[in-house]
Amino acid sequence: MQQTASAATEQPVISCRNVWKLFGSDPTTYLATMPAGRGYEEIRSDGYIAGVKDVSVDVRRGEMLVIMGLSGSGKSTLVRCFSRLHDITGGTIEVEGQDVMSLSEKELIELRRSKMGMVFQSFGLLPHRTVLDNVAFPLEMRGQDRHKRRERAMEVIKLVGLEGREDYFPRELSGGQQQRVGIARSLAIEPDIWFLDEPFSALDPLIRREMQDEFLRLQEMLAKTIVFITHDFDEALRLADRIAIMKDGAVEQCDTPDQIVLHPATEYVRKFTEEIDKARVVHASVLAKPDLTGSGDPVDALSTVHQLAQLLVQDTREAIPVAREGKVIGAFRREDALNILVGAH
Incomplete structure (x- = not known):
């Protein structure tokens, strides 16, 4: 699955900033007085479990x-x-801006x-x-x-x-x-x-x-x-x-x-x-460099290295162009893709 550019730039639906969820007798007070950088096992030795530890994600x-x-x-x-369903101990969580x-x-x-x-x-x-x-x-x-x-x-x-x-x-x-x-x-x-x-x-x-x-x-x-x-x-x-x-x-x-x-x-x-098997995961779009120019027919941005295996083995081009929805977005070095294909990356 791939994200569109607009989806990546608009306001997130869920925004999670420096969220903590501690389990223990008085987690709010403990978090407020806890030394910075305290590790999971150190927190555990203090009698608390860090279910969520300083998480920021959108x-x-x-x-x-x-x-x-x-x-x-x-x-x-x-x-x-x-x-x-759990009240957090620290940080903020916004859903649709709330x-x-x-x-x-x-x-x-x-x-x-x-x-x-x-x-x-x-x-x-x-x-x-x-x-x-x-x-x-x-x-x-x-x-x-x-x-x-x-x-x-x-x-x-x-x-x-x-x-x-x-x-x-x-x-x-x-x-x-x-x-x-x-x-x-x-x-x-x-x-x-x-x-x-x-x-x-x-x-x-x-x-x-x-x-x-x-x-x-x-x-x-x-x-x-x-x-x-x-x-x-x-x-x-x-x-x-x-x-x-x-x-x-x-x-x-x-x-x-x-x-x-x-x-x-x-x-x-x-x-x-x-x-x-990285070849089944890595797509041409990820290997493509915008400032690299390739010759000949482009490959589709959504193709994996595995799907391009036969082309990569038989092709002689040093750089292969990549297109998304018919528009060339750059090219990748054939050698880089071959290294992923044979597990050298």
């Missing part, structure tokens, strides 16, 4: 930001801070109901309700009349490929189908912002791949602003516009998949990327 309109890390890294805690910590309980409920959809690893379906009634449930909670909510529920059931199963009960569905119901239910309220916490991790690999394909199709159609949590780096690379890699409550690096595999910012990130 989520742009229409992008999919994937937050990943091992269990206990803080990824779920951070996303719960975005929606104020400081979420300043909202009243009523305003917060309205923000969640009108702007946010959430999907979790556990499907959370109501076992005695049909697919249709499960999907319509959040609209029922809104007080929408029966005809309108059923009409909207049928729209999203069709969207996620479950048409014909609207009268089934959850027990009559496969795991992948149940997860589709969860996705449809969160889409029913037409959220601007979509939070997904490891939604596919309970599925077997084949169904998981199918759900990723389906999810990419939905995002292409709906262009939601999405925060997606996973511990699976391959899944992150496949889905993300940008990836934020977390460790001990802190963000180690937040960048595009290309940049993370080419230029890991820390040793921890490098270990995440060392087994990755």
